[in-house]
Amino acid sequence: MELVLQNVEKSFGEKKVLTNLNFQFEKGKIYGLLGRNGAGKTTLFNCLGGEIQVDGGKMKLVNESKSRDLEMDDVGYVYSLPLLPEFLTGYEFVRFFIDVNVDVIEGRGNNIDALFVMMHIAQDDRHKLIKHYSHGMKNKVQMLLFLLTKPTVILLDEPLTSFDVIVASEMKQLLRDLKKDHILIFSTHILQLATDLCDELIILNHGSLTRISPEILTQPDFEEQVIELLRDESQYGSTKENADDGND
Template identity: 60%
Template sequence: MQLQLDNILKNFGDKTVLKGIDYTFDKGKIYGLLGRNGAGKTSLFNCLSGEIRMDSGGVFLRQGDVSEPVREEDVGYVFSLPVLPEFLTGYEFVKFYLDINKDQLAGAKTVDEYFDMMQIEPADRHRLIKGYSHGMKNKVQMLLFIISRPPVILLDEPLTSFDVVVALEIKNLLRSMKKDHIIIFSTHILQLAADLCDELVILNNGLLQEIPSAMLQSPEFEQKIIDMLKDGRGDA
């Protein structure tokens, strides 16, 4: 399975943020998306997930010799700012999500088993989401793709709001899931990217550039990435 980006162009007014992006992501890998603030990482994710309409180009999921346009249900998107129904408790929301997707979720765990997985305490499960911390809301967001397991998973700064114990558990979970998924996450933490990712790509000047794998093992890894982003070359 591959996620194919074909000439994605996105303008905001007179500013071109994505300048005809072509790239192919493969199943079985975790990709780190790096870029400076304002480079267009979130805009790219929004185009891939269908949150915003691209001005031209397409996004396709390829299985063998067959490529089809990506559908909304093919993509799980964990936002950096969680979007959740704050009038429900965490338990009510996850139970509702399980109920409406029960036909597609054969063998799903119980609500409490999912909360146990994310180390959400029993007392917190029955509190309104409105009263959750940012990190707690992100845990609930993460649960949705753990439950539904869409082929493509996008994570926008996914681990920055978790404590070190939960962050390690999420990293291990992503590693265990990657064989069946295409996982792309944006981050500004270079060490996290080097530790977790199989491949890195930089979004710079509106285009995606793959980072050579050998660079990940280089002692000068961080400085090389910073230099690439500072001078705007995007070449290795």
């Protein structure tokens, strides 16, 4: 399974944010999305998640000889600022989420406590109001939902920055376990985290996506080279990935 972006365009007024953007994301990989503030990472995620419409281009899921348009239900979005109903307990919210998504979740929601255990959420915390949860706890609940719905594409917007060292390590392992069945795109400003967790690094710059050459990542000064790429991608030889126009 691949997520194929073909000539994706998005502007806000006179400002072009995504310009003729082409890329192919493969299932089984975690992609680290790097870019300076204002480069358009959130806009790209919002387009993929269906929160805003693209101005042009195609976003498709391609599996062998079949392809179809990307739909909202194909995408799960872990927000940097979790959006959860704070008047419910964690357990109540997960129970409610299962009830309203029963057709999608099927038998995966039979043991809620097992899901909380998997996410290392203590028994007492499960029955606290979400408004009393830490930022990291709320992100855990967000990620728990994907264990239930199993969307093809999972977008992660700075999800680990609020975790302590131990929890961040647990979450990184969870993401590595999830990737075999999903396409994971991980937006972060922390280069070391991206290189540690992700299978491939890509840069969003000047409205387009550029794959960072694997050779750069093996060099002693790779951090400096990546920073230079973020300044101006045209200085280095990584080529933009062109989606196959035949996948209609």
